[in-house]
Amino acid sequence: MSKQQEQQLELLVHRMTWEAEGVVSLDLVHPAGKPLPAWEPGAHIDLHTGGQIRQYSLCGDPADTTRYRIAVLREPSSRGGSAHVHSGLRPGAVVTVKGPRNHFPLVEADSYLFVAGGIGITPILSQARAARSRGASWRLWHGGRTRASMAFGDELLQLAGDGGEVTFHPQDEHGHLDLPAILSHAGPRTRVYCCGPEPLLAAIEAACEGLGLRERLHIERFAAVRVPQPAGGEQSFEVEAARSGVTLTVGPEESIVDALERAGVAVETSCRDGICGTCETAVLDGTPDHRDMLLSAEEHAAGRTMMVCVSRCSSRRLVLDL
Incomplete structure (x- = not known):
């Protein structure tokens, strides 16, 4: 879904359900009962909560336009997002x-191999449901601490009863997932999804690289991976915000967003770590040095x-469409 189609909504917490130890799901509905904007498997929403903006994958059924369902893990080191969901939010x-x-x-693919770790099951759940509805074969490995x-164990088993296969792999019982063995099930037309x-x-990227599957691997990260600085350090460069008529210099110790905001050019942001996609901006001229965790290698090359x-x-x- 393009940024132009995104909407900001005030939604009602209709139901909260314990899905596992430390994991609660929320059903969010429109207060007036209106249908919610459409979405596709793998999508996430921004949730403003506890003074923070956090991204949570939609894990319900895209065919159900009456609600969004997300699931939130209580993080011990939470800075306000998950802690507020668990302690501060209630139905109503x-x-x-x-x-x-x-x-x-x-x-689209003939078959899918899904690998989920912990709360990473949230986008994979809707994807497995979509694979079933498409009539594709699929297999899911779900790892977790315990x-x-x-x-979503019962829900996954229900899904698997119709042409799929689910294997639960608690670490305290079986150790870490044996990724090379799991990936051996990937056929020549299988897409691999991991969250x-x-x-x-990092382990599945390395395993896929070794097995020649890297181009068929799709991953979603919850946190950014820091990119090392160039050997000579960061350099200043010029940015023109074409629609705003502003040209500025981005210093070696500041981001483009910070420089734009300093010059009075508003940019919508959320994570500021290159993992949510909120600040994705069209490039009209120049060559970006991509450091995000979202765009594909092909999208990076296209610039x-x-x-x-x-x-x-x-x-x-750089000339940006801002």
Whole structure:
């Protein structure tokens, strides 16, 4: 879904359900009962809560336009987002939501191999449901710390009863997922989807690279991976905001977003880590130095858009559609 189609809505917390140890799901509905904007498997929304904006994957059924369902893990180190959801929100509360936005779409394929770690099951759940509805074969490996911490077990088993296969792999019982063995089930026309903590994502990237599956791997990150600075350090460069008529210099110690805001050019942002897609901006001229975790290698090479919260410039000047 393009940014132009995103909407900001005030939604009602209709229901909260414990899905696993430390995981609660929220059903969000329109207070007047209106249908909600459409979404596709892999999409997420921005949830304004506890003074923070956090991204949560939609894990319900896209065919159900009456509600959005998200699931939130209580993070011990929460800075306000998940802690507020668990401790401060209750049915009847009104929350601000923006989206949906999808940088993890389910492409057409004959078969799918899904790998989820912990709360990473949330986007995978809707994707497995879509794979079933498409009549594609699919297999899901769901890893977690303990069996009690793994959400949506009964729902996944129901889905698997119609042409799919689900394997639960609690770490305290079986150790880490054996990714090379799991990936051996990927046929020549299988797409691999993975979401979870960074160690799992790094491991599956390495395993797919070794097995020649990297081009068929799709991942979604919850946190940014820091890109090392160039050997000579960061360099200043010029940015022109074409629609605003503003030209400015981005210093070596500031982001494009910070420089634009300093010059009075408003940019919509959320994570500021290159993982949510809120600040994706069209590039009219120049060569971006991409440092986001969302755009594909092909999109990076094309250079038509960039995430201005983290990416920089490989040329001396960028012209942005702002």
